[in-house]
Amino acid sequence: MRSQFNSPIIVLGARFLAPYIMVFGLYVIFHGHYSPGGGFQGGALLAAAILLIRVATGRRVSRLQLKEFATTPLAVIGVVIYFATGLTAMIAGGYFLDYGQLPIPGMDPVWLRYTGILIIEVGVGLAVTAILVMIFDNMVKGEDYA
Amino acid sequence: MIWELELILYLFLVISGVVALEVKDLLVAVVMMSVFSFIMALLFISMGAVDVGFTEAVIGAGVTGILFVVVVYQTTRKTKD
Numbered sequence: 001m002r003s004q005f006n007s008p009i010i011v012l013g014a015r016f017l018a019p020y021i022m023v024f025g026l027y028v029i030f031h032g033h034y035s036p037g038g039g040f041q042g043g044a045l046l047a048a049a050i051l052l053i054r055v056a057t058g059r060r061v062s063r064l065q066l067k068e069f070a071t072t073p074l075a076v077i078g079v080v081i082y083f084a085t086g087l088t089a090m091i092a093g094g095y096f097l098d099y100g101q102l103p104i105p106g107m108d109p110v111w112l113r114y115t116g117i118l119i120i121e122v123g124v125g126l127a128v129t130a131i132l133v134m135i136f137d138n139m140v141k142g143e144d145y146a
Numbered sequence: 147m148i149w150e151l152e153l154i155l156y157l158f159l160v161i162s163g164v165v166a167l168e169v170k171d172l173l174v175a176v177v178m179m180s181v182f183s184f185i186m187a188l189l190f191i192s193m194g195a196v197d198v199g200f201t202e203a204v205i206g207a208g209v210t211g212i213l214f215v216v217v218v219y220q221t222t223r224k225t226k227d
Contacts, residue, residue, distance in 0.1 A: 036196040041204050048208040055212055132209055139216050 014056035021049040029125040033117045039124030047132035071134040078127030147192040159185045180211040
């Protein structure tokens with residue numbers, strides 16, 4: 001994406017704002033099981049923080065934060081976390097995504113359900129973040145912006 | 147919610163939608179669509195759907211705006227019609 005001029009105000013504002021958006025995204029992901037929000041919304045907030053740095057500063061700075069070849073493996077890891085949790089519960093004797101059947105020793109089923117939905121939220125958030133950043137990277141590919 | 151405030155929100159919703167349809171500069175149209183989306187999120191939250199409003203604010207006013215700005219910079223900025 002071509003830019004007309006480099007504005008230090010935009011770069012400074014984006015660098016000031018992005019970490020707070022990222023912390024709020026992590027809060028939304030990790031509190032998604034008992035408050036509004038969840039994996040999708042938190043992952044979109046994390047992706048918005050990364051995309052803000054990418055739009056404001058350009059390729060040379062934003063590659064330090066999240067490299068372009070790292071988005072596809074991160075998305076795959078997120079999907080694998082989701083399906084591994086569901087299939088582990090299925091192998092252990094329950095239905096797909098039946099968190100009460102997860103084979104973690106020393107936990108009663110209530111606490112197992114609490115932990116299982118948290119693992120699912122982390123996987124969904126990782127996949128949504130990586131795929132939204134991947135869409136942006138594929139759209140600006142071929143032009144050295146900023 | 148206070149109904150006067152909600153009426154003002156509906157008024158701004160209609161104004162931002164009409165401006166986004168009629169303006170010639172496409173970057174202004176993208177910004178007006180983000181404004182439309184954010185007012186929509188406020189109305190969702192005022193109706194009690196906190197989760198829907200949160201998703202609308204994040205996706206509609208955040209990520210979609212950035213992607214449309216990229217599309218405008220890859221193509222032309224003025225409309226032809």
